Amino acid sequence: MKSFSFKTISAIATLSASLALSAPALAKVEGDTIILGAAISLTGKYSTNGLHTQRGYDFAVDRINDLGGVKVGGKSYKLSVKYYDDESTPARAAQLAERLIQQDGVEYMLGPYGSGLTKAMAPVSEKFGVPMIEAEGASRSLFTQGYKYLFAVLSTSEQYLAPVVELAAAKAKAAGKEPSSVTIAMAFENDPFSLDVREGIVDTAKKYNMRIVIDDKLPADLSDMSATLTKVKAIKPDVLIVSGHSKGAATAARQIDEMTLQVPIVGMTHCEAAKVQEKFPAAANGFLCATQWVESSPKKDKYFGNASDWNAGFKKAYPEYTSVPYQSAQASAAVLVWKEAFEAANSFDKKQLRDAIAATDMETFYGHIRFSEFGNNIAKPMFMRQIDGDGNYNAIITPDDMVWPRKAQY
Amino acid sequence: MLGRRFLLYLLILGAGLAAPWFYPQYIQQMALLWIMVLMASTWDLLGGQMGYNSLGNITFFGCGMYISAVVQIAMFYDVAAYTSAFGAIKPEFTDEQYFMGLFLGILAAGFGAMLLSYLLGFIMFGLRGPYFAIGTLGIATAAGQLMGTIDYVGGGSGISMPFFPWAVEIRALFFYGLCFFLAAVAHLLLRWIYSTQFGLAINAIRDDEDKAEAMGIPTLKYKQIGWAITAFFMGCIGAVFGNMVGFIEPVEVAFPVATFGIFMVAMALLGGKGTLWGPVIGAVLFHVIKETTWTYLLGWQWVALGLILIINIVYFQEGIMGWLQRKFPEFFGITIDHAPPDKDAEQ
Amino acid sequence: MLFNLQILFDIAPITNIQLILDGIFIGAVLALGAYGLALVWGVMNVKNLAQGDFIILGGYIAFALAREGVHPVMALPIVMVLMAMLGWMVYVFMIRRVIEQDMFTSLLATFGLSLLLQQVMNLIFGPEVQVIDSHLPNYQLFNDSVTLPVVKLLSLGMVAVLAVLIVLFMRKSRMGQAIRATAQDERAARVLGINTDRIYAFTFALNAAICGAAGVMVSMIWVLQPFYGISYSLRSFAIVTAAGLGNLPGVISTGFGLGLIEQYTGFILGAEYQVASAVVMLLLVLVYRQRRAKRKRQVVR
Incomplete structure (x- = not known):
């Protein structure tokens, strides 16, 4: 009886809310640009690595756009990333996940820096059914929660x-x-x-x-x-x-x-x-x-060449690095996964994209990427x-x- | 007079209830707005009305958050196993379990925080002026650090909260409703309190504590009651916020001393402390500015915030309500007898 | 924890020397920041929450100079002058207006300043952790079981020299006397023809310069990060509150005490309790004082 009444309330509430909150058709694809959303630590305690991450994303996005962008349904799209500052706090990151999805209508996400922030964002994107490919959250606990829409290109932290x-x-x-x-x-x-x-x-x-x-x-x-x-x-x-x-x-x-x-x-x-x-x-x-990655790795892909090519290109784009942190490399790799997923799915539908990502099996300069059923990359060793x-x-x-x-x- | 006030409340109630339906994409920011309103209003009970400027009210926020987390989980699972398993177990909560846990968790958080404030009061209320402010700031900082050493609640790894079982749209509405409800209840309660003798007594404490004591006001008891009310609401809202965020962790989420802890004070000052509506107006304005700069001044938002804080405090001390009262005294039913204000009351 | 005590008393008692030395070195730097705070608090009743950010900023200026090839020890006077100028500016635009207000206002206004400084440093120097290498040797004493870095010794010496200079300045110079007069009775000082506004400006600038000096030491001994200021601020407050105002020997000895407490807590209980230990010390002192004050009040009754 009790559970019945709960279900009834739930059903009624869902119905009324979905009527009222029929989400406004916001743009996730504007003109010929696909918009990825990301929360990045630009201020606060993780901002060093937040910056490494952001540069990794930007570098890959620029390269993909230079090479002609992403082809979906016979048309070329450019990639672009919408960033917000999560201030290195999980509270902000969780809000941001909702904000990116609800307010800005983002349907494709890149991860923030750090396990704590990813932990805060993942339940939200999961609930909305928005795929998130993250490159910087390595804690094992992310991959035991049964998330279907969370994918990580890196090896887990233990x-x-x-x-x-x-x-x-x-x-x-x-x-x-x-x-x-x-x-x-x-x-x-x-x-x-x-x-x-x-x-x-x-x-x-x-x-x-x-x-x-x-x-x-x-x-x-x-x-x-x-x-x-x-x-x-x-x-x-x-x-x-x-x-x-x-x-x-x-x-x-x-x-x-x-x-x-x-x-x-x-x-x-x-x-x-x-x-x-x-x-x-x-x-x-x-x-x-x-x-997570070494620049002497022989792995390669058609966008960057092998690991040392990526390394050289990144140093050219950001001359302040004498040795490039792997955080930037894996961020670039996450963008590559999105690119291939869009082309494999040949669609903008979240569900189809999710399946395309789950089926990813590709070699990149960062290493081989293949996801387990839990979303972590099991094809790449730690070094x-x-x-x-x-x-x-x-x-x-x-x-x-x-x-x-x-x-x-x- | 009553009619106008009544109308105003009706208007706010209507706006508060209607807003999420008209602007669903902003629902989460609006929920946060009510949290801010609640924080600023309850801070003002001590800071504005009683003259005790606490920088550590966030302690109750964080403790409430952890109390509710423990209650919500402990009812159905072993907390230590839940937190130490690093997610190796994936606990499922049925609908009833979730809502019962949440309800009891929020209540426990409120009363737990109240008890804590009562106990802290014995130590802290002997301190006055800046010493009280710094002492409470210290307590809040230490609380965050110490919470991080308790492995039972996950230490620095934090706790992933049980997730709202129904659709995300409902979740947003639900938490919005909770925040709005708590803020409204707190506001009405404060409004009533300020009109009672208790309100006069705490004002007397603010104006001259020694004289108030000499007049027979049991100051310690009154101060403790005042803080307990604040703590109750901070505990409840902490529990709600923890569930809204979904992942709690000691230093950044539960005890954000340098952000929420200071924001609530800044908001109360911006709006004008010692007034009922000042903190509300300040919170609304502050929150809007904060979210706007955060959206449009990526990476620079803190610079903007620091500047606003400085300009507000240095050049606009009286706050919006103070300014309004000075400009339009008749509206507030204030008659002016041109006596110089007692400036060094607190010295 | 028991094992850690065992190390101290049984396995390697020599470790105590290391802890005491480190405690003193940390304490010296903390005392410097705290003395600046005691100065502005005592003279102009301003509680500067941006104290730690002044320290970090001083460190960053030294860092910028070190990139140009200036050794941090040589950079010290430059940093102090630059910081004094900044302090003067902050006084003119901000502090002058909050001095008259109630005690709480300065706390909040300087908190705003702290936010601002942190972010500006973050924008200029980036969020990376920065260090300066002083190229000074480290001595290993007692059969390699105690480390005595020359840079720490040097900074202790600099703190000592600065402290003596400050005391002399306060005692002997006209300005120092005027500052003390203003601290004792601002109105009387004004009546006697002291331009208190200038005294305040000077005091605040002096504080900023002292913080800058502390920052140079921090940059040579520890690491710089734009957001590290708050922990130095809190510790400065803890020291000043515990030691009382206008009491340089008290501030310095409390600084050493806090340094020792932090080292021993970190050693015995673990580093996770190190930050909390400063706060606990502060609270204990406050409560003790409160009990004493209560007794006094009862006597008056």
Whole structure:
């Protein structure tokens, strides 16, 4: 009885609302332009990477337009992105999802930067049935909610630094010790992405029965982690792992340099985005950096060529980069997926586009892209690279590629 | 006189109810507008009417949000499992579960925040002037940081709230209705309070607390009651906002000290503090300006906002209501006896 | 947590020295910012919430100069002069008008200024985290278990020199005496022919210059980001509120105290409690003071 009345109310309410709110026919395709919507962190704590992301989107959009745009139904359309500033807050991002869809009539979305913001936007776009291809939200929890309209071109975040633990175990074995003798110190920013990276490490450490001796969480605006690093210095763990977006990497590198920490293995995220190899070459020597993409990758596509072609083109468009962060690369890749999806579906219908995206199976300069039923890209591996004494990033494929213990020359 | 007031309220009620049907694309901004109105109005109960400038009312907003989240989830799932699973379980809420949880969650949020304000009052109300402002600001900042260390509620990973079960259009309407309802109730309640003896008593506290105490007003009790009313509404609206956003997280969503926490004060000042309508007008104006600059001045909106705040406070202290009252005193039934205003009342 | 205590007392007691040293270095920079705040608060009753943003701005100016090849230590006087000019301008356009208003107004007006500065820095310097390399060595003491970076030592020295200069300036110079007179009784000072408007302007400019100096140290020791100011503001307030106004030794020792508390909290409880620890200290001091004041009031009754 109760559920019946609920359903009745629901039905009546839906009916009356759909009558009143018969959404105004807003333009998602204006003339010969297809409009993608995106929320980007232009201000606030994620704005560094927000900018990397925006440039990645813009670069790909310009390239596709230069190459003749997107062909749908025999006609060529240009791409264009409508941006809003989400101010790095999930509250704003959630509002923006509704605003882009309801107010601006956007039906095709690109993702914001960061897992927290994607978490806030995904339920909304899902409810509206608007496909969102995101490039910067890596937290696993995004892909266990059963979202049908959320697709991510990147690998999930628990894969970021778990290989560091595997490498440590392999090195311990090679040195004739038990992997369980390895001690791990870690410091993570208190945000969804970094905590998910942490989860991956905790799981792997558990597998080898390793001991986690330091487990600190860094506040978002902490510019000093000397207390944590003093602990590291006192305990002398075998592995140190830090993750906290660009500023976490910059702060950690600066203070590792200052305290001349000699931890044999140091793992980090966002090394490239924070340019640690340029700013602290001595300390950064031997850092293990997780990356979604490497510019030496042989993968290629017809829009950009291979990874190093994209890299060169991007540097030409934005000369301020000496090394390009992978955040920009994956943003460009997300735009490519949209382009191919439009042409594969040959339609502007959200549902058909969604199916076209789900069926994506393409090679790009960023790597192979094929989505699982949950929406994450399962065709692309994560890469692990080590910074050498000259500031180069060298790929680590097997444990033998790694310089161990790292040779920091303070 | 009553007729005119009554008509005005009827007009606002009508506009509030009709607006979402005429401008469905703006429904979410309008919901936010009512939240802003509520925040500014309830801030003014302490800041304008009682002379206690709190910068930490956002504490109740955030605590309310978390209380309701815990209540909504705990009724049907184990919260720790829900938050620590990193989404590994996908909880389903039936319609009844959702609405019952939401209803109880909002109530619990209101009363929980009230209790919190009562307890905080013992510590905070001994502080006066800027010390109260800074102390409350500190509490709000610390609350966000500390909430992030509690793994039970997900820590820095936050909580994904149960999602509204029906169509998105209904969802928008539903939350709009809740915000409007809460703002209206708060407004009417405040209107009534200001007309009672309690209102006079808190004004007395504002004008000279020591004298008020000497006259036998139990100041601490009155201050606590005042803050409890504010806290109740902030808790409720926090719960509603958390469900509107759908994903809550301690520093940015639940305890946005530097945005909502300061905005509510700025809005009350813009409209004119110490008046019933000032915060409402200020909130409307501020919100419209904020959303407009946000749309058209991409990346520059905060510069604009900072400038507005400075100009407002530096050059337009009295606020809109103050200016209106000075220009058209008869309309407000104010008779002027040319006594100099008591400037250093607060010193 | 127990394990961390064990490190301190059992495994590596030498760590205490590192923590104390770091606490003092942080405390010195914090004390500088807090002293500027105490100055404007005490003299002109303005509570400057943009204090932290002045600090960060000073750091960014040093950063811009460092890009041109000026060593941050050399940049210090330039930064201080530029910041003083900015402070003077802010006074003329803003502060002058809020001085007469009630206490709360300056708090909000400077919050607006803080928003503005953050965003302008974001637009000019970009949101990337920036650092300046001072190219100074780090000494490793006690068999490599304690780090003593020369840059921190240097900044501690600069803070000490600045503090002495400020004290001398306040005691000996005409301007300093006038500032103190104005702080004690603004009306009497005016009657005696002191141009209080100029005193205020000078005080605010001095505060901005002090913040700029603190910013140079921040840029050499930690990292710069346009939005980091707020945490320095909050800590300045915590120190000034706890130490009281017009009390330079008090401000400096509270600054050191806060630095130590932060380091030890971060070490023992974990970095996630570090920010909250400053606030808890502030609240404890406020509550303690309130209890004391209450007792006093009861005596009067």
